[in-house]
Amino acid sequence: MHMAVGRHPFPRVLGPAFATLPREVRETHLTRDRSEWVGRGSVERGGGPWSRLIARIFGFPRQAPDVEVRVVKTAVPRGEIWDRRFGEKTLRSQLSATPAGMTERFGPFTFRLGPHVTTDGALQYPVIAGRLGPLPLPGWFGNHPHG
Template identity: 35%
Template sequence: MDAAVRSLFAQVLGPAFDALPAPLHALHVAQGLHWYRGDVEVDRGTGALSRLVAAVTRLPPAGRGPLCVEIGASPHAERWTRFIGGRAMPSRLWREGDVLCERLGLATFGFRLEVIDGAIAWRVVRVRVFGVSLPSRWFTGVGARESAEDGRYRFDVWASLPIAGLLVHYRGWLDVG
């Protein structure tokens, strides 16, 4: 694939992208608009600060059930809308150098992606809220892992903050074939 038309994730991950398991590769190489269906389980924090932060970043409600994800992808940016528990959780992703940026609600995260044992590990390296940079050390409890199992794309996303505690932990699968 020509570098000018490589998918966003292929650009960020470089040569490691080509060795990803088929479900991860298929989801992240697709361009244009695609819908994926699966199942998700969501745990949420219960404290007042946790609920406030979750509302500002449009995190999904607690529960278990069907999941639908709409991804609009081009080589320059992607729009993901996750439909969980009757609510939409939209985000926008783009690349800044070797960092994958994601805007979720009022927050913009910068992630360093790494392929470890055939899975993609997401680690926060920077965060901006209202355009103000926050210390990345506050976000060591935020991350994600994408993997493949039983021919399905699997995801595990977690977010905990000092003082606020657990914001959200959601995990599940999508059919991408």
Template identity: 35%
Template structure:
């Protein structure tokens, strides 16, 4: 059986993660998880433009979230639904990094597992898949995944220089 995208990126540390993280990132085929989330978008007009380019959801508090995962070992597609607002990303492994295509932007993340938590750190960024952007501009883009009280929990924050906060969203998921 071919390893999942997250098994390819994290390698051996993947198998020491808490149950909920291994279950979510071990999906093969189709899986659906659901929970609750809060989203806060930045107010700067440039933040709005960046949010539109990456298809980020608007500000919403304590709303239902549902994610359908479609995974085949080479790639994963995440169909997120935040109270009816859709956000899709495509993920795959390249050169030991997690690549995520989100709207017009492609990120490459180094993933680190420590104390039962996965941390995502930006290594490279491309606009339209071809135009490289300075990764240091995206040092304020971070993600943390962990297990809390038996549930998968996520926190995503994106801040850019001169623009400030693009988005911050957090919440929890469990198998639907």
């Protein structure tokens, strides 16, 4: 299977494993200019005080068992900008492939992600490190080597 990966972060970082994902999942990660994906989903959040604080800082949506989800992806020279809307709540980030893997930036926060395809074919991309500007975030901030 041949795919033009160009600036698309997921195929660049996943390499040959990208081809093992279901066709529908691959298509969502091959945006050429702009793509829009709409569906329904659930939002789960932690209940602890740090979890609530972090969710508030980033503007993450409230927990909801069933909510409309809309994701607009826009290809840019350094990756993709994702505008995610959960019900009435919207948040924006930029995903980029880097020599160290993949990063996702929310304003001054940048997270290094560890995307991988699980043995059952699911795509996961856990946070493995974070920074606020040039400062590394402490490990309890959600830095996990495996997600």
